Amino acid sequence: MSLRSETGPYFGDFGGRFVPEPLIAALDELTEAWELAKADPEFLAELDELNRNYIGRPSLITEVPRFAEHAGGARIILKREDLNHTGSHKINNVLGQAILTKRIGKTRIIAETGAGQHGVATATAAALFGMECVIYMGEVDTERQALNVARMRLLGAEVVSVKTGSRTLKDANNDALRDWVTNVETTNYIFGTVAGPHPFPSLVRDLQKIIGEEARQQVLDLTGKLPDAVAACVGGGSNAIGIFHAFLDDSAVGLYGFEAAGDGADTPRHAATITKGRPGVLHGARSMLLQDEDGQTIESHSISAGLDYPGVGPEHSWLASIGRASYRPITDAQAMDAFRLLSRTEGIIPAIESSHALAGALELGKELGPDAVILVNLSGRGDKDMETAGRYFHLIDENAVQS
């Protein structure tokens, strides 16, 4: 049976709907609307038009030989989601869900965001469709991603700085859910990743799988064969599912998700959910989770705001459980080395999130040898990360006087 045919609510033992009853009607409405939309030529045509003429799809693939010299000589090919309008893969999902919002007659959209990429994409869609937009973002993240906060506000969105809990992505998620419970009559929740209650894991996956569908054909066209390995970073897991999905039934293609290991997966400060977590419920789905003995969520840590999440999408937990995909930890230091290496060898500044996949590809290349072809999802660009990188690499002259 095809691994590509899973539609939820369950992926093996994972998934489901662990949410308060008041949200069930809205989730049912979205599920039904999505089932109708994805079979509706009018919806597909509208999405296709936006993909081509607004996002800039299909995104390129770029082979990076100077970077690959550091990966045991394997061929490394990047899927350039960083070149999408708004700078990451997040826009693929958001535009689809914005059209869906219009179809179900709602006028206000809300979203959670970590690094701000999903928030910027959602604010962009709100501007494009003339919708009211509120973005929930943890206070820690509004500080480390101040530029993205400014972008969202410029686009007309209200940004709510969430001050509860760990003041990061999971708490932004909680407040977005609270808003949704309260305003569900007028409001659609544009979920940013393949986590959450059904239908979000399969809905967001369906809107992101275009990444892998394009890349599979592009790699075939370039090399005449499928890649040996596909690499992606995993926070909630939307860019990873997006590039994995087209390859799920290509059993010779290895699928590798790279989780944020922060200071190290064996230290208390990491976000390596599949590597170090165990099954539990967070934000509406049963999946792998970083939690203590009592089931209290443990705060995650990563230099990358977009991967700083203690949960992960249920389809990833399932792919890990059946051994179809492997998940490995990448530390902050490894990711930042890869961030600098791609910048210096190829003139491409990646998002710190995507740098985890690049660091993973460096490892994979050495393991698989010089004949291997590795496809890496470059899920976003690094403009938003310049302040973090500037501090990390001491690139900003503290004493400089601006004239």
Next chain:
Amino acid sequence: MSAHHSATTASPVEAAIAATKTSGAGALIGYLPVGFPDLQTSIDAAIALAENGVDVIELGLPYSDPVMDGPVIQEATEVARAAGFRLRDGFTAVRAITERTDVPIVLMTYWNPVMQYGVERFADDLVAAGGAGLITPDLIPDEAAEWLAASERTGLDRVFLAAPTSSDERLRQAVEVCRGFVYAVSTMGITGARQDVDSAARTLVARLRDAGATSACVGLGISTAEQVAEVLEYADGAIVGSALVKALADGGVSGVARVAAALAEGTRRTK
């Protein structure tokens, strides 16, 4: 055994709620979180509820990601967690309170802590401590097979939520599986005091009656005796949380006792 078969029920919670309708207008259900501001004070405060007219005690287990809770309860449960709350403190509290009062206690908990503790083990330990059942705000009956089995085996009450947005079919399902009472969510939103308790609550309870409910209690937004009285015109019980938590935070055990007694005035009025 479910909430629409009250004549045959063995549920102490349903019995306690039913008894209030002969002596007054209906039941007052009071919520406080375990461990706020510390374990012993939370126990003393719960007993103060029982001594001041609260008919059923709802004890919340502090959790890291309480998506149904507003700012007052979020802050209180964060205080409890920062002070070192452990899940087992919930059973300690239930045991200590039941030693000093006959008022039945239900725990209110998000689902992951129960899942991690082990559903069967949790049920057994709750029975051993003298607890009556569980309110599960983020567990819908569709996902509750394990809990339905454990509560069936142990006889614990199980309280699921019903919402204004729930379909008639889902309301029937809620009435069918709930035991003790059905938790009717008064308004679309999270916990916290509100000026007006939504008229949606009246409609929802009427729909629950049509679905066969004999024990339906209304929660979210209730903070005054007048609101309690208003809700008890059509519901079997009124659930108050944030107003009591705020009283405990501001005035300690004596403060929460005063507010509970004032709220209980709302159960005495008849029209």
